[in-house]
Amino acid sequence: MxxxxxxxxxxxxxxxxxxxxxxxxxxxxxxxxxxxxxxxxxxxxxxxxxxxxxxxxxxxxxxxxxxxxxxxxxxxxxxxxxxxxxxxxxxxxxxxxAAEPTYRSAEPVEMSTPDSAPREVRISDIIYETLQATASRHVVPLGSAFPSPALFPWQQLARTLAQAVTKLDPWATVESLTPGHEGLRRQIAMRYLVDGVRADIGEIIVTNGAMEALNLALAAVSKPGDAVVVEAPCFYACLQAIERLGLRAIEVPTCPRTGIELDALEQAIVTHKPAALWLMTNFQNPLTSSMPLEKKRDLVALLHKHRLPMIEDDAYHELFASEGRPPSTKMFDDEGWVLHCSSFSKTLAPGFRVGWVSAGRFTKEVAQQKLAASLATSVPVQAALATYLSRGHYERHLRALRARLRSLRDQYAELIAASFPAGTRISRPAGGYFLWIEMPAGVDALLLGREAMAAGISLAPGPLFSASRGFANCVRINCGHPLTDEIANAVRHVGALAARHVASVTSAG
Amino acid sequence: MxxxxxxxxxxxxxxxxxxxxxxxxxxxxxxxxxxxxxxxxxxxxxxxxxxxxxxxxxxxxxxxxxxxxxxxxxxxxxxxxxxxxxxxxxxxxxxxxAAEPTYRSAEPVEMSTPDSAPREVRISDIIYETLQATASRHVVPLGSAFPSPALFPWQQLARTLAQAVTKLDPWATVESLTPGHEGLRRQIAMRYLVDGVRADIGEIIVTNGAMEALNLALAAVSKPGDAVVVEAPCFYACLQAIERLGLRAIEVPTCPRTGIELDALEQAIVTHKPAALWLMTNFQNPLTSSMPLEKKRDLVALLHKHRLPMIEDDAYHELFASEGRPPSTKMFDDEGWVLHCSSFSKTLAPGFRVGWVSAGRFTKEVAQQKLAASLATSVPVQAALATYLSRGHYERHLRALRARLRSLRDQYAELIAASFPAGTRISRPAGGYFLWIEMPAGVDALLLGREAMAAGISLAPGPLFSASRGFANCVRINCGHPLTDEIANAVRHVGALAARHVASVTSAG
Structure with missing residues (x-):
């Protein structure tokens, strides 16, 4: 690095x-x-x-x-x-x-080619139903947004939380209001140092998970009616946030290996004058693409040239697999245009709901949004995480988690390559715990999702990730759960269902 | 009751x-x-x-x-x-x-007479500065929104939290996503029973404090440009929420004893077709008014007649002083138009940031807002509060807290009556921990606030509570902190500063 x-x-x-x-x-x-x-x-x-x-x-x-x-x-x-x-x-x-993963024989997925006109977003209902479906432990979690709860150090977290609360100074409940618990903000600033980024503790605002961080950041830099550039496909929470704030989405073509296309991005900026970008440059959800260092540098130069804020959802950057720690766009951003959002929800403590935004030049605006939206983040859990990080436990836990997720990624990819219809393309993520699956034309992913749910299996169909309901033949599959027989059978079942879609189109033609 | x-x-x-x-x-x-x-x-x-x-x-x-x-x-x-x-x-x-409180000799404050035209709100900067100022333990907290952290059962909470986390089922972190931890939602539903309200567990959504509950409720029933009825004066968070969502505020005259005037309210509804009301019917912040039972019933009838949602901020209803437990508007609302918001932040666990909304007919809309805004509320603290409540500790703690706050209210009121300029009027709250102080014309509360801050004392000046920057000669004073010599001297100092404002006007005239 x-x-x-x-x-x-x-x-x-x-x-x-x-x-x-x-x-x-x-x-x-x-x-x-x-x-x-x-x-x-x-x-x-x-x-x-x-x-x-x-x-x-x-x-x-x-x-x-x-x-x-x-x-x-x-x-x-x-x-x-x-x-x-x-x-x-x-x-x-x-x-x-290590063995070469056999799924490399599957073709890489192709670049998206969305129509880039700004459009209103109406996505909340379909997301709501999908999330409701994945909240039960009795549904096979292929569509879940979370890795298995079994991957996290619960006993250690419980001990740390107990100690932190016992020692909590009651006045901390007032003094740790926004921007957040000072010890935790210092630990977060030190993680940025590890990433090669100089982030001032003063620009770090602790939030109720990354989701709140992203929403506050977006609200801080936009007003109703504004347009926002997103990737095609993009994380559905981004579309939800755009919908709630009355904004419009501009979908820009995104390469499944290296992320959003910069030429198309600049053209969209010039044509539509967006208020902001909302991107994921590391292990993008759902595409799993990662932007190379040079492209990140060029992206930040584009922000500076057009004086445009970028909200970066970087929830997975600690979960790198084979390429080592990914560089951060903030390394290049000496002007403070990147509002960098992340959390501990996917890496250490799901359910604690502790995230943050490093808000650069928009720190005051985001802090005001936080005060107005929810005043502050839960103090005992902030204090506990500060203690946990200060003891050096985090890096040890992450090493084990990264190895585990990489191994699971390979197992799932091999199984999918073996059990999905011919012509299926599987992404090759360098981190995170998702696979993006492009099935042959003729597969209807929304229908496939409903069929899978009838069999007790959740899926995240492609149209969830698109303001224009594109990616009709794609699904995102969660590979962050131990591949039990039950889950393996579920993957095979979904593959068989997809094959039936293909067969019915072939026979109809 | x-x-x-x-x-x-x-x-x-x-x-x-x-x-x-x-x-x-x-x-x-x-x-x-x-x-x-x-x-x-x-x-x-x-x-x-x-x-x-x-x-x-x-x-x-x-x-x-x-x-x-x-x-x-x-x-x-x-x-x-x-x-x-x-x-x-x-x-x-x-x-x-008990002794009769001597401050009854001070006159009750008078009814507000705002101009009720809908107006845009620009209040965030002044609130941000005030909140920043009150976050330090070294500032005398007359302007603080919180009671003293010393009034809460920290050791008991720490033990309960430690136990709850140790027993936490990792899968609960997924299953307790919105609407929230089932055990806590059941305990909240049981508190409604104590209030004589039948609230279904299904309509209770746990939030990151009451502030998030109120924001989500407002977002669920409005769209940018809509008008919302508020009290004059009203809690500044209400104005912040209206500002962030691009709404307009209609200020309606509010009686310092019995709350918003229903005739003026109905006229505002007919004239301006608001999307919602946002009211506090118990121990209103900052006016400290409480609506009598019959007026609450008439208010709910008005909602039903006009099919109008009411967001109720009821953060203080457990903190009743002399009149007993106040009845809830939801008792009369068999049609689900009241979105009832509250929290444990002022009554049990400041800094835990656990609140809720009982959202009636708008439950699905609010749940979608919660998912999009912050996904879920911190699970360990929800589990801990569920345990604490299930053991019956809450009611015992509340009894002691209510008695303490009532005693402090009387001490502060007596001191203010003795040390503020002649003609000062002091509210007579039946609960909560605020006093609303109307000083003689000529006192400039915003200037008074700056002068007090220079002496290390925070204040909440009247204009903070008004979209039209009214109540120029009023302040809200927090009486929820033990009345130490330092605080007593601060109260006397503010009184002396106010007297100087009066004297300079008199000499100028």
Whole structure:
């Protein structure tokens, strides 16, 4: 990440991490830490075929001896390789070179080509019904927006919350009103440092989850009737927010690999004079695209050129899989046009409802919106998360969660490739816990969703993600739940239902 | 309350409470419980002068013997008399007849006479500055919206929260999404039963404090450009909400004793066709007025006649002082036009940010707003409050809190009457923890607020509570903090500042 960031001439926060175990004085690149250097060597062995899929990596003890580094350095190197998807840990056994996921044989999905005219949004009813359907544990959660609750450290969170509340100074309930609990805001600012972003604690406003952050940010930079640029497809909450605020959506073509198309975006800006953009540049929901560093830099330059605020929904950036920590658009934004929204709901504590917005030049406007909308965010849970983060638990938990989600992604993708009709295309996410599935023309995803629900399976059909009800043959599938037999059978059942749609079109033609 | 409710032909929830300790077969009125009967007898002795201010009431033991009732019945009777302001407990000593508050010599404040034309609202900046100023413990909190954090059972809450989180089923984080934690919603429905209201659990939506409840309710029944009826003066959050949603406010004259004037209200409805009303019928903020039962019934009849939703901010109804539990407008609303909003923020757990709306016929619309605005409310704190309420702690805590607030109200009122300029009028609240102060013409409350802030004292000037910036010579004073020497000196200082305003006008004239 350090090298990428330097290439992109970003606004950097501090010095690169330095390994304290000493230096082996070898062929290390400038600014590369010992563990990065070790990881690069092992990656080269994998790429050259010296180490093959399934091979066991050298033990920590042997590498400690041969390379003259500490065990911690070896572990960091293995964690990094694991995060990049190159190796996998097997409990009580060691690290092994990962197998190539077989689903790579499925074609990547294609670019969307929406009509970009601004349009009113009427999406709330269909979203409401889908969310109601996914709220029960007895429905197979392929359409759910959340990873499995089983993936989170509940016992640790409960202990931390109990301690935090017992120690809570009653006056904190007044003093932690908007912008939020100071300790938590400091911890969030420190996470930005890890991302290479200099975010001032003063611009961080704690909210009732990312959803509230996004809504307040949008309200702060728009007025009824304004147009807002969105991706096609985009997260349905974005369409809901646009609907509630009486705005109009401009859908811009979005590449399933690299995110929104910048040429089309600039044309839409010039033509329709939007009040803001609302984008996801990392592991976009539902498309799972991720914008490369250079494209992020160009995007921010576009914001600066047109003096246009961008609301960024970055709820998944900590859940990177194989490419390492994604760079943040805020690295390039020294003018404060990015309103960066995220939360702990998908990464640590679902149901706590703690998110934030780093609001840049719009901090006062967003703080006023927060005061008027809900005054403040629950103080005990803010205090608990501040404690949890300050103890260093978060990074350890995230490492395990990332590895788990990556493994689940591969399992689901392989199963879908094997059980959906021929011609189905599956996205290749570098993070998050969704797969975007484009089925052959003729599949009616809304109908498929109703058929699946009749069998006790939720789905998130493509039209949920589009103001123009496009993506009729697409679904988003949640791959953040352990792939039990029940869920595997549900995936196969949906595949069979989709095949029937294809067959009925073929026979009708 | 039972008798009042019967007179008013309300929609009653269930049978009246029956004392299980047996019956003394005396002159008890129908439906009157033993303890109510005993309380009525003692009240009559006070009214007749048999028992005088400062007299000690009979001991529990002696009454148990002479009346043939259980000690519990005697305690309930004393609690009831205490809640009505007729007696006061002295620790380790017993119950005494309360003194008449001396501030009754100050004149009641007069009715507002606003111009009722709908107008746009621009209030956020001034409110933002006032709230920022009151968030520090080092500012004397006369302008604060919150009672003292010292009045709440923090240790008990911390224990309950710790237990609730430890037992939390991870799946509850998904299943307790909007409308909210089922156990808490059931407890809230049971509180409505205590109020004599039949509220279905299905219409209760848990929110991030009352503020979010009110905002979602307003958004659910209006669209930008609509007009909304408000009281003059009204709670500034109401004006903020109207401003954010692009609505217009119609200010209607409001009596400082009995609330909004119904004739003027109906005229405003007919003339301006508002989309909704936003009212406080109990201990109105800032005026402290309370609508009598018959007027509430007529108000609801008006809603039904005009098929008009009413958003009711009822955040203080549990904080009644001398008149007993106020009846709820929802008692009369068998058509579901009242969207009744409240919270635990002022009564039990400030900073937890848990409120609710009982949304009647607008339940689905409000639930959709909640999903889109913030998805859900923090689950651990909901679970904790559900446990706390289910154990019966809430009512015991409220009894102590009500007595404390009533005592503080009298102390502050006496001090203000003694230290503010001649001609100052002080409201006589039957609950809550505010006093509304109307100072002589010539006092500039906005200037007074700035002068007070320079001395480290916050104030809530009258114009904060008015879309037309009226009430220039009024302030709302928080009397929910223990009256320390520091606060008493602050009250005297503000009084002296106000006297200087009067003197400068007199000398100029």
């Amino acid at each position: 350090a090298r990428k960031a330097t290439n992109g001439k970003p606004r950097r926060a501090g010095a690169d991490a330095v390994d304290s175990t000493g230096s082996d004085g070898g062929s290390q690149a400038p600014h590369e830490t010992l563990y990065e250097h070790l990881a690069a060597d092992i990656a080269a062995s994998i790429e050259s075929g010296t180490l093959r899929p399934g091979d066991r990596l050298p033990s920590v003890r042997s590498l400690t001896a041969t390379r003259g580094v500490s065990p911690a350095t070896v572990f960091e190197a293995y964690y990094l390789l694991e995060a990049r998807g190159l190796v996998r840990a097997r409990p009580r056994s060691g690290y092994y070179v | 039972a008798r009042k409710a019967t007179n008013g032909k309300p929609r009653r929830a269930g049978a009246d409470a029956v004392d299980s300790t047996g019956s003394d077969g005396g002159s008890q009125a129908p439906h009157e419980t033993l303890y109510e009967h005993l309380a009525a007898d003692i009240a009559a002795s006070i009214e007749s002068g048999t028992l005088r201010p400062g007299d000690r009431l009979p001991s529990v033991r002696s009454l148990t013997a002479t009346r043939g009732v259980s000690p519990a019945t005697v305690f309930e009777a004393y609690y009831l008399l205490e809640a009505r302001g007729l007696v006061r407990a002295r620790p380790r000593s017993g119950y005494y007849v």
